[in-house]
Amino acid sequence: MLTEDIKKEIDSHIHEPQHRAAACTEALRIVQRHRGWIDDESIREVAAYLGMSSHELDSVATFFNLIHRRPVGRHVIRICASVSCWVMGYDALRDGLLKHLGVGMGQTTPDGRFTVVPNQCLGCCDHAPALMIDRDLHRDVNLAALKELLEPYR
Numbered sequence: 440m441l442t443e444d445i446k447k448e449i450d451s452h453i454h455e456p457q458h459r460a461a462a463c464t465e466a467l468r469i470v471q472r473h474r475g476w477i478d479d480e481s482i483r484e485v486a487a488y489l490g491m492s493s494h495e496l497d498s499v500a501t502f503f504n505l506i507h508r509r510p511v512g513r514h515v516i517r518i519c520a521s522v523s524c525w526v527m528g529y530d531a532l533r534d535g536l537l538k539h540l541g542v543g544m545g546q547t548t549p550d551g552r553f554t555v556v557p558n559q560c561l562g563c564c565d566h567a568p569a570l571m572i573d574r575d576l577h578r579d580v581n582l583a584a585l586k587e588l589l590e591p592y593r
């Protein structure tokens with residue numbers, strides 16, 4: 440059940456009462472911030488709150504790559520797989536990152552610390568290769584400095 444606090448946060452993004460569904464992406468992000476990911480029950484609750492069908496909201500949730508429909512680790516690493524990063528060493532960075540963490544793409548480390556997913560262009564092609572950890576953008580990522588880069592994310 441959506442808490443009063445979550446409802447209040449969602450309400451702050453509803454600018455026209457007759458168009459509650461317009462706040463759906465923000466609502467999903469809010470619920471995800473509180474619950475870690477968006478399960479089927481969350482889809483039903485948010486959809487009902489915004490006057491949408493669960494199917495409609497699930498379509499948004501599965502389209503929007505910042506919404507997790509499966510459990511993720513405490514920190515999500517989004518590694519850019521678009522062309523500039525690919526040219527500047529994406530393959531080696533991806534392989535080194537996955538090897539360092541001992542997971543495959545899309546998987547979560549056994550300690551629940553990190554989930555690694557591919558991402559399209561992060562908008563800093565002139566500083567490729569790039570990745571994001573949670574909301575932090577890291578540019579000119581150096582494989583040799585990876586351990587140091589991950590250290591603050593406990």
Ligand code: FES
Pocket residue numbers: 519520521522523524525559560561562563564567568569
């Ligand atoms: S291609 Fe990676 S940031 Fe644009």
